Amino acid sequence: MAEAGVSxxxxxxxxxxxxxxxxxxxxxLEEEVCVEMTARIDAEDNVIAGLQRGIGWFLxxxxxxxxxxxxxxxxxxxxxxxxxxRIETEYALGVLTERLRAAEREGxxxxxxxxxxxxxxFAAVIDAALTITDADDPDATRARVEPTLYxxxxxxxxxxxxxxxxx
Numbered sequence: 001m002a003e004a005g006v007s008x009x010x011x012x013x014x015x016x017x018x019x020x021x022x023x024x025x026x027x028x029l030e031e032e033v034c035v036e037m038t039a040r041i042d043a044e045d046n047v048i049a050g051l052q053r054g055i056g057w058f059l060x061x062x063x064x065x066x067x068x069x070x071x072x073x074x075x076x077x078x079x080x081x082x083x084x085x086r087i088e089t090e091y092a093l094g095v096l097t098e099r100l101r102a103a104e105r106e107g108x109x110x111x112x113x114x115x116x117x118x119x120x121x122f123a124a125v126i127d128a129a130l131t132i133t134d135a136d137d138p139d140a141t142r143a144r145v146e147p148t149l150y151x152x153x154x155x156x157x158x159x160x161x162x163x164x165x166x167x
Contacts, residue, residue: 019078019079022074022075022078022079023079023083023087025070026070026071026074026075026079026084026087027087027091029066029067029070029071030071030087030088030090030091030092031091033058033061033067033071033091033092034091034092034094034095036057036061037054037057037058037061037092037095038095040053040054040057041053041054041095041099046106047099047102047103047106048103048106048107048108048157048159050099051096051099051100051103051153051157052150052153052154052157052159052161054099055125055146055149055150055153056146056150058125058129059125059128059129059132059142059146062129062132062133063132063138068133072126072129072130072133073133075087088122092122093118093119093122096118096121096122097114097115097118100114100117100118100121101114103157108157108158108159109157109158110156110157110158111156111158117156120156121153121156124149124152124153125149128145128146128149131145132145
């Protein structure tokens with residue numbers, strides 16, 4: 001707190017406790033990631049291509065120290081799985097679900113309801129990020145994990161991965 005130039009009293013004026021402060025830091029991180037991901041996906045020629053390329057972009061973001069530590073490791077532990085999931089549903093999973101709806105409008109053939117597909121795809125992407133983060137050799141692990149995740153998502157979207165290009 002001293003480094004930030006804030007007294008303990010001032011901090012507790014704005015936050016009930018350390019968990020409340022941590023929650024706010026995590027929410028801000030999620031907002032930043034969602035803004036960046038949305039801009040990148042929306043800059044693509046179509047939503048389907050953006051979603052496919054978004055996998056690599058998200059994995060890139062998960063390599064950032066703040067995202068790795070706060071978003072992947074600490075948030076579920078500090079906030080608890082239920083609260084972490086509510087925040088993810090509002091932000092990252094929310095972006096994915098919105099874009100999956102748009103992909104359906106563009107012709108993607110999803111294997112089930114958007115909310116279920118989004119939840120399952122999101123779980124796969126988060127697990128991939130955790131697998132890479134926990135690995136002794138993250139680069140080698142990513143080289144194995146990312147292509148599989150890319151093909152899985154192409155199948156979920158009902159597209160030929162060759163039509164989009166390499167991840």
